[in-house]
Amino acid sequence: MENTLSPLLEEYQLGDLKLKNRVVMASLTRGRATNPELIPTPIMAEYYAQRASAGLILSEGTWVNPQSIGFINVPGIYTQEQVEGWKTVTKAVHDKGGVIFSQLGHIGAGAHPDLQKGELPVGPSPVNIQSQSFTPEGFKDTVTPREMTAAEIHSTIQDYKKAAQNAKEAGFDGVEVHAIAGMLIPQFLSIATNRRTDEYGGSLENRARIIFEILDAIIEVWDSSRVSIKFSPVMISHVGIVQPDEETIPLFKYILKKLDSYNLAFVHIVGPAEDLSGTPVDQLQEDYFAHFRNNYKGRIMANLGFSKESGNKILSEGNADFVSFGEPFIANPDLVERFKHNVPLSQSDRDTYYTGEENGYITYPKALITE
Numbered sequence: 163m164e165n166t167l168s169p170l171l172e173e174y175q176l177g178d179l180k181l182k183n184r185v186v187m188a189s190l191t192r193g194r195a196t197n198p199e200l201i202p203t204p205i206m207a208e209y210y211a212q213r214a215s216a217g218l219i220l221s222e223g224t225w226v227n228p229q230s231i232g233f234i235n236v237p238g239i240y241t242q243e244q245v246e247g248w249k250t251v252t253k254a255v256h257d258k259g260g261v262i263f264s265q266l267g268h269i270g271a272g273a274h275p276d277l278q279k280g281e282l283p284v285g286p287s288p289v290n291i292q293s294q295s296f297t298p299e300g301f302k303d304t305v306t307p308r309e310m311t312a313a314e315i316h317s318t319i320q321d322y323k324k325a326a327q328n329a330k331e332a333g334f335d336g337v338e339v340h341a342i343a344g345m346l347i348p349q350f351l352s353i354a355t356n357r358r359t360d361e362y363g364g365s366l367e368n369r370a371r372i373i374f375e376i377l378d379a380i381i382e383v384w385d386s387s388r389v390s391i392k393f394s395p396v397m398i399s400h401v402g403i404v405q406p407d408e409e410t411i412p413l414f415k416y417i418l419k420k421l422d423s424y425n426l427a428f429v430h431i432v433g434p435a436e437d438l439s440g441t442p443v444d445q446l447q448e449d450y451f452a453h454f455r456n457n458y459k460g461r462i463m464a465n466l467g468f469s470k471e472s473g474n475k476i477l478s479e480g481n482a483d484f485v486s487f488g489e490p491f492i493a494n495p496d497l498v499e500r501f502k503h504n505v506p507l508s509q510s511d512r513d514t515y516y517t518g519e520e521n522g523y524i525t526y527p528k529a530l531i532t533e
């Protein structure tokens with residue numbers, strides 16, 4: 163039976179973009195750009211087109227320059243060949259009536275010399291983030307990166323701008339800046355990994371500076387209503403020493419207040435994956451998304467562990483404007499239709515998350531729904 167009392171399934175006018183619903187496909191790195199040039203492959207176009215009934219698709223994280231590469235077979239958006247590859251993806255999604263943003267990322271110190279032609283990865287400071295990098299030989303421990311010069315920071319910001327320009331040329335409808343733990347931006351935000359003494363380190367305002375310089379560069383290319391950013395303020399597992407610290411809460415208050423004036427499409431917030439008791443951010447545990455709602459005037463996209471029920475609930479309560487779903491979209495290309503018709507969700511096979519070509523990628527069937 164069709165379920166009509168569902169805020170998730172309501173249309174949404176996002177600036178001049180009409181979204182069919184408020185179910186967003188969150189970025190999912192799937193490792194199917196299996197060529198040395200990291201060009202999107204034909205199966206990627208099919209994969210995204212299969213999921214075009216989402217109100218909005220956020221592409222997998224894509225690299226803004228060669229230095230940003232930190233995971234095998236992940237596509238870039240810094241060469242013309244990559245742009246041509248992405249054109250087939252955006253066309254396939256648009257042909258199915260979908261809307262798709264490109265997620266722009268740089269992994270910074272999370273890279274590995276094996277992915278950097280033997281060179282050290284770069285980071286805000288020479289501090290090993292104590293995480294792991296997915297290299298051609300499997301997962302390897304991260305190393306101590308080389309400190310970026312201020313000039314390198316400025317040229318990296320220009321690379322984000324060029325990538326945003328490329329995303330426009332490739333036919334994307336907007337961009338999302340990838341700033342969740344594990345990536346370069348949170349390495350600047352974290353006290354543990356940013357020891358700089360110039361204008362990009364020290365005070366929380368200085369540590370956050372790179373965010374605004376990246377956004378300022380991107381909105382020279384895109385109207386701000388097509389630009390978004392994804393944060394994971396309380397991510398704890400699998401991210402090495404880039405952890406919430408005693409300045410995380412004032413830092414995010416500062417960032418969100420400053421973002422008020424940007425008129426972004428949305429700020430995308432990843433929720434807590436574990437109990438925050440005893441951590442420096444334990445006061446966020448209760449009513450997590452309300453804290454962000456109360457500190458930011460613009461649109462909020464909520465993420466992590468949502469179901470149809472909890473997604474509808476947070477929208478009804480008003481603590482988010484959209485809900486994004488990551489893993490549920492892997493085995494349920496028709497997630498929206500399943501929500502609509504109360505069809506149980508299929509489980510995804512973790513063994514094919516990052517490898518397997520077509521298998522576990524474009525092979526998940528849609529549910530048989532009779533209208």
Ligand SMILES: Cc1cc2nc3c(=O)[nH]c(=O)nc-3n(C[C@H](O)[C@H](O)[C@H](O)COP(=O)(O)O)c2cc1C
Pocket residue numbers: 188189190191192222223265340342392432465466467468486487488489490515
């Ligand atoms: C296989 C896989 C790949 C992911 N790749 C990305 C990525 O490229 N960029 C990103 O921001 N988040 C990435 N994520 C995180 C998801 O976007 C999402 O934040 C997370 O899965 C929590 O949402 P969920 O509980 O609905 O899955 C990935 C998650 C998974 C499972």
